[in-house]
Amino acid sequence: MRVCLASTSPARLMLLRQAGIEPVTRAPQVDEEAVIAAVESGEGRTLAPDEHVLLLARRKAQDVAAAVAAEDPGFDGIVIGGDSMFELDGRILGKPHRPEVATARWHEMRGRTGVLHSGHSVFRLAPGTTPREAHAVAEASVTFAADVADAEIDAYVATGEPLQVAGAFTVDSLGGAFIERVEGDPSTVVGMSLSTLRHLCTELGVRWTDLWASPDAS
Numbered sequence: 001m002r003v004c005l006a007s008t009s010p011a012r013l014m015l016l017r018q019a020g021i022e023p024v025t026r027a028p029q030v031d032e033e034a035v036i037a038a039v040e041s042g043e044g045r046t047l048a049p050d051e052h053v054l055l056l057a058r059r060k061a062q063d064v065a066a067a068v069a070a071e072d073p074g075f076d077g078i079v080i081g082g083d084s085m086f087e088l089d090g091r092i093l094g095k096p097h098r099p100e101v102a103t104a105r106w107h108e109m110r111g112r113t114g115v116l117h118s119g120h121s122v123f124r125l126a127p128g129t130t131p132r133e134a135h136a137v138a139e140a141s142v143t144f145a146a147d148v149a150d151a152e153i154d155a156y157v158a159t160g161e162p163l164q165v166a167g168a169f170t171v172d173s174l175g176g177a178f179i180e181r182v183e184g185d186p187s188t189v190v191g192m193s194l195s196t197l198r199h200l201c202t203e204l205g206v207r208w209t210d211l212w213a214s215p216d217a218s
Contacts (some may be wrong), residue, residue: 002077086167113147140184
């Protein structure tokens with residue numbers, strides 16, 4: 001069964017590959033800030049973190065699913081969309097982008113625990129049928145080591161790794177040594193919860209093992 005990942009995130013692609021799945025990737029054409037602003041303005045409130053990530057995950061998957069269905073009517077498989085954000089003391093910490101922001105965040109996070117929220121949306125596409133969708137949010141708490149030295153933070157930020165990831169950290173790469181505990185599905189912290197994706201696929205009548213790439217798949 002074919003799999004399309006509605007994301008160009010290297011971490012999400014690697015996660016699926018490690019799980020035996022070889023997806024094609026496609027960047028969703030979604031203005032995330034505009035989507036959130038429109039919904040919050042229309043509802044007159046600020047979306048909670050779980051609502052925020054689920055809304056964006058669904059919009060991303062919907063955009064790519066529509067494009068795939070239009071361009072390849074014979075597509076038989078699933079489209080996966082996701083979105084993540086890190087919450088500390090009720091505040092959302094997105095991608096820092098700048099070294100000084102990442103450094104300040106690490107000074108604040110060390111020795112403390114935050115929550116990584118990850119939204120998931122899966123569309124089932126098959127020729128001659130109406131697309132069906134299932135969605136869910138997964139969460140995992142992350143506890144950072146209290147003894148991370150300033151010099152270690154500076155060295156980590158200098159690698160550039162934390163600048164383009166939610167919360168300014170990774171658990172599966174250089175940042176993993178500074179994380180003491182993860183409660184919840186660890187893959188959630190990487191970008192998507194594999195167990196959540198499996199449940200969504202099951203809901204749509206898709207067996208997870210049917211997504212595994214054959215040994216000779218290119």
